[in-house]
Amino acid sequence: MKSKILFALAMLALFGSHSLMAEDRYITLDNKPLGTPEKPLVLRTYFPDPGLGREVLANHDLGFRARKYSPGKGDVEGLEDPIRGIPGAIGVNFGAGLSYCWDATECRLLFAWQGGFLDMLNYWGDPESGRRKSNGYIPDLVGPLIYLARGSHPLAVFDDFVESNSPVFKGYRLIDNVPEFEYTQGKAHIRVRIVPGSEPMTFVKQYSISGVEEVAYLESGYKQKVESKDPLNFSVTVTGRLLSESESGELAPDYSTEKPNLEWGKALYTQLGCLACHSTDGTRGHGPSFAGTFGSKRKITGLEEPVLADETYIVESIKDPMAKVVDGFPPGYMPPYPIPDEQIQSLVLFLQTLKNE
Template sequence: MIPFATETCHRSRPRTPDAGLRTITLLALATAALTAADTSRGQTVFTTYCAACHGPEGAGLVGPNLTDTVFLHGDKKADIVRVLMNGVGDKGMPAWGAILPPADVDAVADFTVAMIGKNLKSPFAPGESSVTPFPKGSVAFPLLLRTFMPTLGTDAAVFAHHDHGKIIAKYSPDKGGDVKGEQKPIDGVPSAIVVTFGDGLSYCFDTVECRLLYTWSGPFMDMTHYWGAAAGGGRKSFGYVPEVIGPVWWRTSGADPMQVVGATAAKPQFTGYRKVKSVPELQWRVGETKLTLTITPGAKPGEAVCRYTTTGAAKGLVFTLPADSAGQIASDKGTRAGTTLTLSAAEAAQFTLTISPGDKPVIEAPKAKPKDDKKAKPEPVVKE
């Protein structure tokens, strides 16, 4: 295709009725055949190279809808040619300038311009769904969810068996190296189990420390940061840390509270869980000692009844209860002296700690109330 003909074809494609009237000229009529040929080439190129991401009609698949009027990088032909030539690396749009001959880029740019404003709906556009980022459980059907979680200010001494992210130099992907500034680790635990029994009780158990981190009541969690809004999809924040919604009634602190008498201190190893009448029994091992923990709701909102079993603690257990919340914890067995609870081997085989809510929550409301997830504005998608 000769450059003159290409340029002429662009001018002859009306974007508005007025423009169309102005361009009905002898020249346009004379080049009508070329216009058709150009469109055909543009369509061929689009079908071959673009349709996989933008859909056969340009209505969008993984790539954006090209038939609406929202163009992040400009809707003029020159803008589209620039994007075609250079690509948008972070969004997965290739630099077609390195792949297609200029005439094909030109033709497909024309083809794209012509589809703007058709406002076609993607064949796979989400329909109505009851999926939400607000999972729910109940006493009859408690929900177990494994996820990243916030520490909610839990004492750093609790995380003795974790390694710790450090502040590092900020990295620029554009420059391919470090730039001025630094990147800090964010608050979180990477391998948590959370369980909710509905509004009465939810808890967060850490599978690295193998201990209960905190309990709360109310409407559980907002998973939008991790799952996206109701329609699912793109990332919603730099971190993927869910938000706890209700008041937090208890939060642990201090070093590992549980010591097996006569055993060398060992790193706990989470081994799994089983469901007993839908309620999770968490299981782990410390050296040769096997432990289980089953947590159920107590009589009051936020009250957690923690039933432990141990196997292999031949000389019993010593619990050092968290100093700042020992008053909230009662045991059905053992000998209590201040914050120290001593259990014989027989007592340690099965005992129950009841964690009561204090006079006021440790945290009133980490997240005040759920937002209307269906109205949540999607954030830009990052393809990596």
């Protein structure tokens, strides 16, 4: 009897987390915790295209309409709309600091973001009904983009003076839990691992190449540092930056971005991925709920006296989450958000509206 109760309690602890997420977003179907730098999450899924150019997706057949198909009748009258997404990609999440999408067709890093990981609701469907939306099954990215690939492949491989640009994916293996992607391009055999850098918003691509004498690496638009042991074993540290919506090709917002305002704050809560960790209805998530935070006294790890959550406190919490860590929550879980003051002020306005239920 006793063990049954214990079991029920354990199940509650496991599945109780369902109610934690704000606004029905699902990082994974069962809301797994995010990955960590030591043990990233690796997920094969469809990916959205946040505004990649045609040159980046050079080896993709985009936009073909397929015949409609019915499991009972085979091909039926009519055409399906193309699925707008990237089919052969692998998502890796190292926690709040870094997620990226690596594409097996182009054999390159397509984009990176921070904050949450993926909202899989479109892909797996509503857990209650178990149904997904017919052709719209592309998960949403949670959190802001910090890197988006541009132009042709950054790694140029020359075979007898002819540039070969048809990569062939061979697979990936986990080395210390982190995927190492393997592909060939002409005679070159390429292995690459992508890991978080030591500074916020940075990541490191570690290349190890054989089969050719020389390659060239060139990518513009981001600050980067190349360190090499020899011409075929090198690493590139890329410094990302928060990409504006126009850069990432999303729709224009329907709120003003001129002065801080509540509508903008509300939108940033979603766009910057705060909702992956902070609810607005009082339920505990990866981070404390925002309900009733503003103006309350917060218990801080290592401090005797509680601290008033005024504007200064909220601003500091966003820019430098490690400065004061809320009691009972892990330090270093929330990434610092080096965002413009108007955005921070808009978020403050939003938090001010959230009263305790």
